[in-house]
Amino acid sequence: RIPKMAETVPTIPNLSLAQTLFALQKEREQGHKVQSSASWLVLINGITTDEMGPFYEHVCTTLGVAPDQALVASLKEKNTAELAKLQATITDATENLGETEIRDALLAKASYLSKTGAKAEAETAFRETYEKSASVGQRMDVTFFLIRLGFLYFDKDLIRRNLDKADSLLAEGGDWERRNRLKVYKGYFALASRDFKQASSLFLDAVSTFTCQELLDYREFVQLTVFASMLVLSRPDLKKKVIHGPEIQEQLHELPTAKAFLNALYHCNYDAFFRSLAEVETVLLGHRLLAPHAHFYVREMRVLAYNQLLESYKSVTLDSVAKAFGVSAAFVDRELSRFVAQGRLNCKIDRVAGIVETNRPDAKNAQYQAAIKQGDVLLNRVQKLSQVINL
Numbered sequence: 001r002i003p004k005m006a007e008t009v010p011t012i013p014n015l016s017l018a019q020t021l022f023a024l025q026k027e028r029e030q031g032h033k034v035q036s037s038a039s040w041l042v043l044i045n046g047i048t049t050d051e052m053g054p055f056y057e058h059v060c061t062t063l064g065v066a067p068d069q070a071l072v073a074s075l076k077e078k079n080t081a082e083l084a085k086l087q088a089t090i091t092d093a094t095e096n097l098g099e100t101e102i103r104d105a106l107l108a109k110a111s112y113l114s115k116t117g118a119k120a121e122a123e124t125a126f127r128e129t130y131e132k133s134a135s136v137g138q139r140m141d142v143t144f145f146l147i148r149l150g151f152l153y154f155d156k157d158l159i160r161r162n163l164d165k166a167d168s169l170l171a172e173g174g175d176w177e178r179r180n181r182l183k184v185y186k187g188y189f190a191l192a193s194r195d196f197k198q199a200s201s202l203f204l205d206a207v208s209t210f211t212c213q214e215l216l217d218y219r220e221f222v223q224l225t226v227f228a229s230m231l232v233l234s235r236p237d238l239k240k241k242v243i244h245g246p247e248i249q250e251q252l253h254e255l256p257t258a259k260a261f262l263n264a265l266y267h268c269n270y271d272a273f274f275r276s277l278a279e280v281e282t283v284l285l286g287h288r289l290l291a292p293h294a295h296f297y298v299r300e301m302r303v304l305a306y307n308q309l310l311e312s313y314k315s316v317t318l319d320s321v322a323k324a325f326g327v328s329a330a331f332v333d334r335e336l337s338r339f340v341a342q343g344r345l346n347c348k349i350d351r352v353a354g355i356v357e358t359n360r361p362d363a364k365n366a367q368y369q370a371a372i373k374q375g376d377v378l379l380n381r382v383q384k385l386s387q388v389i390n391l
Contacts, residue, residue, distance in 0.1 A: 055117025
């Protein structure tokens with residue numbers, strides 16, 4: 001079940017085409033001819049439908065393919081004709097109608113420019129629309145348009161500036177629906193910026209109120225929520241917020257990779273966890289915003305799993321750890337050695353005996369030692385002060 005949308009937000013620009021472009025880039029890196037790919041047909045159909053002349057130029061440059069001059073001419077003709085109509089509407093509204101009609105006409109032009117992928121022109125048009133927007137809600141809608149435009153080209157500066165602006169507008173009195181929409185936009189950008197903790201927090205808050213089909217579909221949203229939460233939540237919180245989350249569980253039936261991954265980690269089925277982790281890595285590498293962070297995520301999840309297993313033992317044999325994860329003892333030895341050297345695992349390896357001994361830090365003992373150390377510092381200062389006073 002997908003939460004009902006409070007109001008319809010246009011899918012402008014079509015961000016799925018940016019994902020399709022990324023898939024084609026991966027195919028090109030693998031030596032495939034992109035123009036023979038099924039993804040190429042999907043991309044061209046989407047470009048033609050939305051009259052995305054400027055975006056088509058970006059696609060050809062990115063993929064290193066020669067543009068179809070007939071398509072370029074057709075798209076340019078349609079763009080020119082439509083922009084002329086929209087400009088005529090703006091002129092008429094300015095001369096004969098009120099501020100509301102002028103704002104609507106400006107928004108229509110800005111939306112069309114965004115739809116076609118004309119980034120610079122759309123930014124200028126949206127700024128004009130913003131200045132004509134009277135209410136906080138209207139201004140926030142303009143910032144959401146600009147954030148989505150930023151996601152089309154993944155312009156971090158454009159996204160960040162408008163997220164900050166949306167936050168400021170929200171403080172002036174944004175409504176409930178836009179407040180929840182902003183959580184998803186911020187979470188999505190946090191995920192793309194490797195801030196999994198913030199992404200998890202924002203996404204979990206928005207699971208039951210999700211209305212951002214214009215940014216990503218609900219199934220993808222739930223999958224990303226699961227992936228981010230598994231990395232940053234404690235076991236009790238993971239159980240409470242994810243495993244027992246009704247909205248998430250409802251979608252997991254259609255997300256077998258995420259479901260298997262989540263259950264394997266929580267139920268300590270480490271062999272299945274490693275197999276699922278390989279599938280998750282494939283998913284992440286195929287996602288245009290998460291691909292740069294895929295290897296980081298996989299490494300951190302391995303550390304998490306190793307820590308989870310070792311917490312249950314004072315000492316355990318390398319063979320037992322290897323059997324639990326379904327890998328060789330030599331692989332486990334290399335993995336644990338590397339993570340121990342990096343300070344990521346609190347244990348030591350006895351290679352002669354083939355044993356891993358945990359040395360988990362005692363929190364209470366650490367506090368006690370810190371108190372003694374601070375007390376010594378305080379006493380030294382008091383003694384120095386008393387000597388000065390005596391003089």
